[in-house]
Amino acid sequence: MERSHIVAVTSVLAALGAILPIVAAFYLSWSVATSREETRLSRLAEYAIMRTNTAFGEATSALKSADQFSFTPCSQQHIAAMRALVVNTRSVEDIGYFEGDALKCSSWGKPETSVGRGQVDFTTASGIGVSARVHPTISNGRAMLGFRYRSYSVLTDPARLVDVLATPDTRLAIASDTGTLVSELNNPDASLIKRLIEHTQTGTDADNLFATATGSGWIAIATSSRALLLKDLGRERLLLLPLGAIVAALMVGLVFWLSRRRLSPLGELSIAVQRREFIVHYQPLIEMKTGICVGAEALVRWRRPDGSLVRPDTFIPLAEESGLIQAITDQVIGGVIKDLGPVLVADRSLHIAINLSADDIKSGRVLPVIQAALANSGVLTEQIWLEATERGFMDVKSARATIEEARRLGHSVAIDDFGTGYSSLQYIQDLPLDALKIDKSFIDTVGLVSATSAVTPHIIDIAKSLNLYIVAEGIERQEQADYLLARGVQYGQGWLYSKALPAPEFIAFYNDSKRVHGAGPTVIRRDIPEVPPAVGGD
Numbered sequence: 001m002e003r004s005h006i007v008a009v010t011s012v013l014a015a016l017g018a019i020l021p022i023v024a025a026f027y028l029s030w031s032v033a034t035s036r037e038e039t040r041l042s043r044l045a046e047y048a049i050m051r052t053n054t055a056f057g058e059a060t061s062a063l064k065s066a067d068q069f070s071f072t073p074c075s076q077q078h079i080a081a082m083r084a085l086v087v088n089t090r091s092v093e094d095i096g097y098f099e100g101d102a103l104k105c106s107s108w109g110k111p112e113t114s115v116g117r118g119q120v121d122f123t124t125a126s127g128i129g130v131s132a133r134v135h136p137t138i139s140n141g142r143a144m145l146g147f148r149y150r151s152y153s154v155l156t157d158p159a160r161l162v163d164v165l166a167t168p169d170t171r172l173a174i175a176s177d178t179g180t181l182v183s184e185l186n187n188p189d190a191s192l193i194k195r196l197i198e199h200t201q202t203g204t205d206a207d208n209l210f211a212t213a214t215g216s217g218w219i220a221i222a223t224s225s226r227a228l229l230l231k232d233l234g235r236e237r238l239l240l241l242p243l244g245a246i247v248a249a250l251m252v253g254l255v256f257w258l259s260r261r262r263l264s265p266l267g268e269l270s271i272a273v274q275r276r277e278f279i280v281h282y283q284p285l286i287e288m289k290t291g292i293c294v295g296a297e298a299l300v301r302w303r304r305p306d307g308s309l310v311r312p313d314t315f316i317p318l319a320e321e322s323g324l325i326q327a328i329t330d331q332v333i334g335g336v337i338k339d340l341g342p343v344l345v346a347d348r349s350l351h352i353a354i355n356l357s358a359d360d361i362k363s364g365r366v367l368p369v370i371q372a373a374l375a376n377s378g379v380l381t382e383q384i385w386l387e388a389t390e391r392g393f394m395d396v397k398s399a400r401a402t403i404e405e406a407r408r409l410g411h412s413v414a415i416d417d418f419g420t421g422y423s424s425l426q427y428i429q430d431l432p433l434d435a436l437k438i439d440k441s442f443i444d445t446v447g448l449v450s451a452t453s454a455v456t457p458h459i460i461d462i463a464k465s466l467n468l469y470i471v472a473e474g475i476e477r478q479e480q481a482d483y484l485l486a487r488g489v490q491y492g493q494g495w496l497y498s499k500a501l502p503a504p505e506f507i508a509f510y511n512d513s514k515r516v517h518g519a520g521p522t523v524i525r526r527d528i529p530e531v532p533p534a535v536g537g538d
C-alpha cells in the first residue's frame with residue numbers, strides 16, 4: 001500500500017477510532033438504561049400479579065366461607081358473621097347476601113333502598129364471577145371490583161391490585177386473560193394495553209417501554225414513557241462518556257502507533273516479505289577472453305505494489321539487521337529456479353550466482369533450502385554458485401563448515417566485494433573458495449591516477465597466488481576490460497556488457513551471446529582436494 005493510502009486509511013481509522021467509542025458510549029448508555037427500565041417494569045408487573053393473586057385468593061376464600069354459613073339469612077348472627085369476615089379479610093371491603101338479583105343484606109346490615117347485583121364480565125376457572133366495575137354506595141362512586149359466588153358477592157378495591165411501589169410516571173394495568181381490564185394506575189394508554197393483552201411481551205416501541213407478567217388467569221402490564229427515559233440518560237452518559245473518551249483516545253493512539261509501525265521501513269519490509277514482493281534480476285557474467293556469457297549474478301529487487309523497483313542497497317542492510325534476510329534469500333532461490341529452471345536444465349553450461357548473507361554463511365541453513373528448491377527441478381547443484389561478502393567469513397570456523405558442505409554438494413563459492421571488508425589474508429587462504437570478486441570501487445580506479453589505483457593489481461596478485469578464479473565487478477569501460485584481461489582476470493561483469501536484466505531479457509541476452517560466441521565451460525570450479533563428508537551428510 002502506498003504511503004498516501006496508508007496516511008488516508010490511518011486518518012479514516014483515527015476518525016472512526018475517535019467517533020465510534022463515543023457513539024458506542026451513547027448507545028451503551030441508552031441500552032443500559034433501557035434494560036434497567038425494562039427490568040424495573042418487569043418486576044413491577046410481577047409484583048402486581050402477586051398482589052392480584054393475593055386479593056383474588058382472599059376474596060375467593062371469603063366467598064367460599066360465607067357460602068358455608070348456616071345462619072338464618074340476614075339474621076343478626078348472619079350479618080355479624082359477614083362483618084367479621086370483612087374485618088378479617090384485608091382485600092374485601094364489603095360482602096353482601098343476594099337472593100335472585102337483589103341485595104338482601106351486607107356486612108353493614110339490611111339495605112334501605114333496593115340494590116341490584118349488576119352483570120358478570122367473566123367467570124374464572126374456579127367458578128368466581130367477576131364484575132370489573134361496580135359502583136356501590138359504600139365507595140362513594142369509586143369503581144370497585146366485584147366477585148361473586150352463588151348467593152354472596154364481595155367488593156374489592158381495585159387499587160389493591162396495583163398497590164406496588166410504582167413511580168408517578170409508571171402506568172400499570174391488570175386484566176383477565178380473557179381481556180377484561182380490572183384495575184389500572186396512572187391512566188395507561190388504552191390502545192397499548194389492548195395490544196399487550198393480545199400479545200404479552202417486554203420491550204419498547206416508538207413512545208413506550210413496557211413489560212408484562214402473567215399468572216393464574218391474570219395479566220399485569222407496566223409501562224413508562226421513552227421520553228422520560230431519555231431525560232434520565234444524562235446520568236448514564238456522565239458516567240459512560242469519560243469512558244468513551246478514554247477508549248477513543250486509546251484507539252486513536254493505537255491507530256497512530258500501528259500506522260507508524262506500518263510506515264516504518266522495517267514494517268514495510270516485513271509486509272513485503274509476507275507478500276513475496278521480491279523478484280530477481282540477472283547481471284550477465286562474461287568470460288573476458290572469449291566474450292562468452294557463462295552465467296549471471298542473481299540480484300534481488302523489491303517490486304513495490306505500484307510497480308516501482310527498489311534496489312537492494314537500500315533494504316539489504318535492514319533485512320540483515322532484522323533477520324528478514326533469510327526469507328528474502330529463500331524468495332531469491334525460489335525466483336531463480338522459477339525464472340531460469342528450464343533454461344538451466346536445457347543448458348548445463350549456464351551458471352547462476354546467488355548472494356548469501358553473513359547469517360546464511362554462518363548458519364549454513366541455506367544449503368538445505370537450495371537443495372529443496374533444486375529437487376525435482378532438474379537443475380544441478382553445480383549450476384548454482386554461492387557468493388558472500390567478506391563479512392560472512394568473519395566467523396572462520398562456521399564459514400569453513402558451510403563452504404565445505406556447499407562444495408561437497410557441488411556449489412562453487414566466491415568471496416564478493418573483495419578488498420572492501422576486513423578479511424585477513426590468513427583465513428581467506430585457509431577457506432576452500434573457488435573465486436574472488438574484485439569490488440567495483442577498485443575497478444573504477446583502473447586507468448585513473450588515484451590513491452587506490454595501485455590496489456587492484458595487488459588484489460589480482462593475491463587471487464592468483466591463492467589460485468582462485470577472478471571476477472571483476474563493475475566494468476564500465478573497454479579500457480578497464482583490456483587492462484583486466486591483460487592482467488589475467490578470467491571473468492567480468494558490468495555495464496560494459498549489460499546491466500542486471502529481468503529474466504526474459506537475460507535469457508535473450510544469453511541466447512544471443514551463445515549464438516555469437518558459443519557455449520561456455522560447464523564447470524567453473526577450483527580443484528581443491530576433497531573434504532571428508534560432513535557428519536550426517538550423504
Ligand SMILES: Nc1nc2c(ncn2[C@@H]2O[C@@H]3COP(=O)(O)O[C@H]4[C@@H](O)[C@H](n5cnc6c(=O)[nH]c(N)nc65)O[C@@H]4COP(=O)(O)O[C@H]3[C@H]2O)c(=O)[nH]1
Binds near residue numbers: 283298312313329473
Ligand atoms: N554503477 C554500476 N553498478 C554495477 C555495474 N555492474 C554491476 N553493478 C551493480 O553492482 C552490484 C553488484 O552486486 P554486489 O556487489 O553483489 O552487491 C549487491 C549485493 O551485495 C546485494 N545484493 C543484491 N542481491 C542480493 C541478494 O539476493 N541477497 C543478498 N544477501 N544481497 C544481495 O546488494 C548489492 C547491490 O546490488 P545491486 O544494487 O543490484 O547492484 C549490483 C549491480 O547492479 C556497473 O558496471 N556499474
